[in-house]
Amino acid sequence: MLCLALISLLAATPPAPTRWVTDEAGLLTPTTRVALDRRLEELERSTGHQVLVWIDKSTGGEPIELFAERAFKAWRPGRAKLDDGVVLFVFSEDRSLRLEVGYGLEPVLTDAQSSRIINERITPLLKAGDANGALTNGVEALITTLGGAPAPPAPATRTLTTPEWVALGAAVVGFLVLLIIRPDLALRLITLMLFLRRGGRHGGTGFSGRGGRSGGGGASGRW
Amino acid sequence: MATTAQHASPHRSSSSGMLFALIAIAGLSLLVVGWAVSTYNALITGDQDVRSRWAQVENAYQRRADLVPNLVETVKGAAAFETKTFTEVTEARAQVGQVSGVELAGVLEDPKAFERFQAAQHTLGASLQRLLAVSEAYPDLKATANFRDLQAQLEGTENRIAIERMRFNEAARDFNTLRSRFPAMFVARSFGDRFAAKPYFEAAPEAQKVPAVRF
Numbered sequence: 001m002l003c004l005a006l007i008s009l010l011a012a013t014p015p016a017p018t019r020w021v022t023d024e025a026g027l028l029t030p031t032t033r034v035a036l037d038r039r040l041e042e043l044e045r046s047t048g049h050q051v052l053v054w055i056d057k058s059t060g061g062e063p064i065e066l067f068a069e070r071a072f073k074a075w076r077p078g079r080a081k082l083d084d085g086v087v088l089f090v091f092s093e094d095r096s097l098r099l100e101v102g103y104g105l106e107p108v109l110t111d112a113q114s115s116r117i118i119n120e121r122i123t124p125l126l127k128a129g130d131a132n133g134a135l136t137n138g139v140e141a142l143i144t145t146l147g148g149a150p151a152p153p154a155p156a157t158r159t160l161t162t163p164e165w166v167a168l169g170a171a172v173v174g175f176l177v178l179l180i181i182r183p184d185l186a187l188r189l190i191t192l193m194l195f196l197r198r199g200g201r202h203g204g205t206g207f208s209g210r211g212g213r214s215g216g217g218g219a220s221g222r223w
Numbered sequence: 224m225a226t227t228a229q230h231a232s233p234h235r236s237s238s239s240g241m242l243f244a245l246i247a248i249a250g251l252s253l254l255v256v257g258w259a260v261s262t263y264n265a266l267i268t269g270d271q272d273v274r275s276r277w278a279q280v281e282n283a284y285q286r287r288a289d290l291v292p293n294l295v296e297t298v299k300g301a302a303a304f305e306t307k308t309f310t311e312v313t314e315a316r317a318q319v320g321q322v323s324g325v326e327l328a329g330v331l332e333d334p335k336a337f338e339r340f341q342a343a344q345h346t347l348g349a350s351l352q353r354l355l356a357v358s359e360a361y362p363d364l365k366a367t368a369n370f371r372d373l374q375a376q377l378e379g380t381e382n383r384i385a386i387e388r389m390r391f392n393e394a395a396r397d398f399n400t401l402r403s404r405f406p407a408m409f410v411a412r413s414f415g416d417r418f419a420a421k422p423y424f425e426a427a428p429e430a431q432k433v434p435a436v437r438f
Contacts, residue, residue: 065382111379112372119371215279216386219375 016075017052018206020044024056025092032132036139041207049084049105049146050077050210053135057093064089064220068100078102078212085212086146088138092131097122099142099218106217109145114219117141126223262410266418269398273421276391277331280424283383284344285323290380291316291351294373298354301364308350308357315347337422351377388424395421 020040021033028036040051052075059067068089078085083104090097099114121141125134179186295309322336322343330336355374364370402411402418411418 065385069386110376112375114379115371115375215283216383217379218382219379 013070013074014054014056016207016209017054018208020051020207021053022055023053025090027055027090027092027131028135029132032136036135039139039143043143043146044207047146048079048082049086050079050207050212051085051139051142051146052077052087052207053090053139054087055090055092055135058091059094059096064091064094064096064098065216068098068218069214069216072100072102072214076209076211076213077207078104078210078214080211083212083214085209085214086142086218088135088142090135095126096220096222097126098220100214100216101218102212102214103217104212105146106215109142109218111217111219113145114217115221117145118219118221123221123223259410262407263414266398266402266407266411269394269401270418273391273394273398274331276387276394280384280387280391281323283380283387284319287351287377287380287384288316288319288323288347290373290376291347294351294354294377297367297370297373298358298361298364301361301367302357305357308354311350312347312354315343315350318343319347331421332416332419334422341424348381392423395423 019037021028021037023033036053040053044050054071068087071089072085072087075087076085077087083102085102086105086109087100088097089100097118099109099118101109101114117138122134122138125131125137175186175189178189291312295312298305299309322340330340355377358364358370399420401407402420
């Protein structure tokens, strides 16, 4: 266990994926990959859960459970307090796969269910050589299992408290003073703030982790 | 007039010198106290991290212990004659129940208690592996959905245990580093046992892996 931990420290974690379905091994046809990607993007939009598919050739000798734990910790799929992320890892040369489930979805997607999805929906088709069918089946099974849980309501907008009003007032006054004394600096400040806003977290396309965590729940399989 | 002037100035400079020294000492003391307070808070935070990680480890182990009765019953259904294995598992679980009861409160402070906890959990893990190995010989058992589910749950639990142990060790390492560093060690030691070093989970003598039984 200790030397496995050392090995995992030395191995690099791949960078966070930008799409819901990533296929580094060319296992799927582009049509399937795009279709599954859309399904999972839709799932996130309607329920908020972030489900990813990560396909690569090999973990490089590392047990898939350790790789999955590290990747999940680095990518953080799922929302911060809800921990509703799931990643399906598939390694085509190792012929191993794993469903890593975030804390929040463990009651819905139990270890037993993950194992069933893997052994009944995915591996039989992988053994038969039909990777597209296998992954499509797997994703559909995941969506069905997870689809029941509705997205929580958006957080209510809150009004400012008194100290916050005071601080806001002071900032406005300060800015006006700056505008009078040094208009060029004030102008720079405005452009800087606008630039920061644009680079904010309002990315509409692509996946980005929202701080979810996992504790090792899920199941592994081989074919 | 010259004499009074001469007489006045050394008196003034020595008193202002003393004042300056007092201010300097006061300033320095404030800095030291400030540093000590922030170090204490960092130690407290580190200690709490370790404790919360420990709670996770306990959860994961408890999950495994909870699976045992169901697993034993299921296997007994198909393999009634393997009484030795069942007894082993049941006894190991009882042993785990003992070390998890009253003793658990002080297990992070007492290295011997920690040792006992680890040993009991390891014994349970080993006997569960043997139970699964025995089940291999009963294809009817392996085919039942119930057994497959239990097996999946057991594998998942073993994985969780491994991960929570790893995370606990990380938190313990961070805390132990914090408390041993110079000059933070002075703050740590001045509170007696409050910030004693935390134990680590050791690898078992035989490498214990996730039960590798797969279909």
